[in-house]
Amino acid sequence: MSRVDRESVFVLHRRPWRDTSLIIELLSARHGRIAGVARGARSAKSAFFGLTEPFRGLEASWTRRGEMVTLTGLEPTGRTTRLAGRAMWCGLYANELLLRLTPRDDPDPAIFDAYSCLLPALTTPSRQSNALRRFEMSLLNALGVAPELDVDSQAGTPVDAEGRYRVDPVAGPFAVPARRGGVRGSVLLALASGGEIAAEDDAAALRVMRELVDHQLDGRKLNTPAFFRENPS
Structure with missing residues (x-):
């Protein structure tokens, strides 16, 4: 199992997965485009809640066992651009x-x-x-x-x-x-x-x-x- 800590990423897309989780597509300079499971991210009690909308700049941590990674941390950065219309x-x-x-x-x-x-x-x-x-x-x-x-x-x-x-x-x-x-x-x-x-x-x-x-x-x-x-x- 490999681990990545505090990698700069942008959120490209998200979709529901199982009851309360999300699959999030991220773009990283050092790892390219990756798909990650954010367990429980749709729950208001989750540390990931509100951090997964497109265009959001984050520092992401994850572990990998196969094609998809499991997100273990998401932290906001100052690189988020709010887009509307x-x-x-x-x-x-x-x-x-x-x-x-x-x-x-x-x-x-x-x-x-x-x-x-x-x-x-x-x-x-x-x-x-x-x-x-x-x-x-x-x-x-x-x-x-x-x-x-x-x-x-x-x-x-x-x-x-x-x-x-x-x-x-x-x-x-x-x-x-x-x-x-x-x-x-x-x-x-x-x-x-x-x-x-x-x-x-x-x-x-x-x-x-x-x-x-x-x-x-x-x-x-x-x-x-x-x-x-x-x-x-």
Whole structure:
């Protein structure tokens, strides 16, 4: 049996288990995504009660005998970000991506850092779109599945900020005539560098990232995009 003490984590998801317990999905820099049993956590008498909502930053302790860990301690930290309204749905979307795309017990500090930066950014409405696009790219890069968005995949030349491109989710962008639409190269360069995307380019950046993310989901559906379709602003 192995033991971990006071590991920094974020709560991604929780679901009821048996009469009064919860199974909690946690994200850790050193241990990756883990699933833990919080025994009795739904009881008001439990030391875990009120500490397991999504986005909560915690120091967690646990023991492991198999695939799932048993949580032995949860302590609040100052890293908890309170999200409400659209910010909450943005955060839940990010949590769903982590649950669907990251394997358990496969640590990557870059993913943990990207998530740590995302949550506080979501509290400012004007930063939400940029924050989500940056997180999506960081996640795909960390997983090793993001195409190079700053290189024309067919010509092998740098993407031209004034050019027009289509994006293959595996190979990356390729130039197209302006009359065929496509996305401006400046949008691809901003996505590749993690730079700011102008408000008028939000929709184009969203289309690019949706194609890349959907390719990785491989037909698996997310719950949160339904909210965004009904509440686009």
